[in-house]
Amino acid sequence: MTEVPAKKKTIFSGIQPSGILTLGNYIGALRNWVSLQDSGEYDCIYCVVDLHALTVRQDPAALRRRCAETLALFIACGLDPEKNVMYCQSHVPAHSELSWLLGCFTYMGELQRMTQFKDKSQKHADNINAGLLTYPVLMAADILLYQSDLVPIGADQKQHLELARDIAIRMNNLYGGLFTVPDGYFGKAGTRVMSLVDPTRKMSKSDEPNSYIAILDKPEEIRRKFRRAVTDSDGEIRVDRENKPGVTNLLDILSAVTGEGAQQIADRLAGKGYGALKDEVAEAVIAELAPVQARYSEILADKAYLEGVMQSGAERASRIAAKTMRKVHKKLGLAPYKL
Ligand code: TRP
Numbered sequence: 001m002t003e004v005p006a007k008k009k010t011i012f013s014g015i016q017p018s019g020i021l022t023l024g025n026y027i028g029a030l031r032n033w034v035s036l037q038d039s040g041e042y043d044c045i046y047c048v049v050d051l052h053a054l055t056v057r058q059d060p061a062a063l064r065r066r067c068a069e070t071l072a073l074f075i076a077c078g079l080d081p082e083k084n085v086m087y088c089q090s091h092v093p094a095h096s097e098l099s100w101l102l103g104c105f106t107y108m109g110e111l112q113r114m115t116q117f118k119d120k121s122q123k124h125a126d127n128i129n130a131g132l133l134t135y136p137v138l139m140a141a142d143i144l145l146y147q148s149d150l151v152p153i154g155a156d157q158k159q160h161l162e163l164a165r166d167i168a169i170r171m172n173n174l175y176g177g178l179f180t181v182p183d184g185y186f187g188k189a190g191t192r193v194m195s196l197v198d199p200t201r202k203m204s205k206s207d208e209p210n211s212y213i214a215i216l217d218k219p220e221e222i223r224r225k226f227r228r229a230v231t232d233s234d235g236e237i238r239v240d241r242e243n244k245p246g247v248t249n250l251l252d253i254l255s256a257v258t259g260e261g262a263q264q265i266a267d268r269l270a271g272k273g274y275g276a277l278k279d280e281v282a283e284a285v286i287a288e289l290a291p292v293q294a295r296y297s298e299i300l301a302d303k304a305y306l307e308g309v310m311q312s313g314a315e316r317a318s319r320i321a322a323k324t325m326r327k328v329h330k331k332l333g334l335a336p337y338k339l
Helices: 023-039 060-076 094-103 108-112 115-123 130-145 155-175 219-227 245-258 262-269 274-301 303-332
Strands: 009-015 042-048 085-088 150-152 183-185
Touching: 009 023, 009 130, 023 042, 023 150, 023 245, 023 274, 042 060, 042 303, 060 085, 060 274, 060 303, 085 303, 094 130, 094 303, 108 130, 115 130, 115 155, 130 155, 130 303, 219 274, 245 262, 245 274, 262 274, 274 303
Parallel strands: 009 042, 009 150, 042 085, 150 183
Antiparallel strands: none
């Protein structure tokens, strides 16, 4: 008798097509995703969420370009499009279809109390569109469409994942066994990269450019940004997350990139100035990112390859999505049909 292999758990994550990924995304997320891929233990699906991006005004040419750039950057970081499903959200219409259906099981009150909706409504007061409100429903559709078990997200998306779980549970109670109820997936602790300007905050591309290192920053920019990184005035290199967040962040980054323990680095550099630490971090980060940047340029130059990746990713995603959609149509009582 042949053994049936246990079904692997599905990991799903959505990424905004901003075209910028930071050193924080790289250390905190992408590098871990490459290890997940190499472990072979999961089926991973990574979706560039271009429909979500439309909740704020976009320049069409820029949006189109950034979708391709985001995928290229993923591949450059080591994600293999053969081993993971990687595609653009708008290429798989099932996301929008399921979003409508889930919306009929989501309450206005639930959506209106989302902190991101409240923040974005303030920020874009001239364009509080319905998409801004239903954003988390589309996100729930992304996740539930693939019967995802685990969803890697940052803290800011926890509330949205919680809503996706609530919708899944609600519909499972009504119809029986429709969706896998997803859990958050949080990477290893200590891989949280902080802002170079305010090291008590997470590194984010929505802050000023000096506060983050972008994966595609040139060596001289990386040197300059680290040189200006906020530290403190006691001049002592040691790990102290509470009192010395800036210095500790630099030690953590160097440690994440080289594998040497943060404490060891601190001991080795004891007595030297912050300048020495900053130079060492900068050079280590430059060396780590150089091959990624080189691959990125190659991939982006090969349009046909990138289009092929998008196409086959969307086809693979559509096949998985179709299974869920058939089940949902049937259970909700939509008239049967053959295509
Ligand atoms: N809302 C997420 C963000 O802004 C992106 C996203 C869309 C997502 N769909 C998703 C993340 C599904 C995880 C799963 O970061």
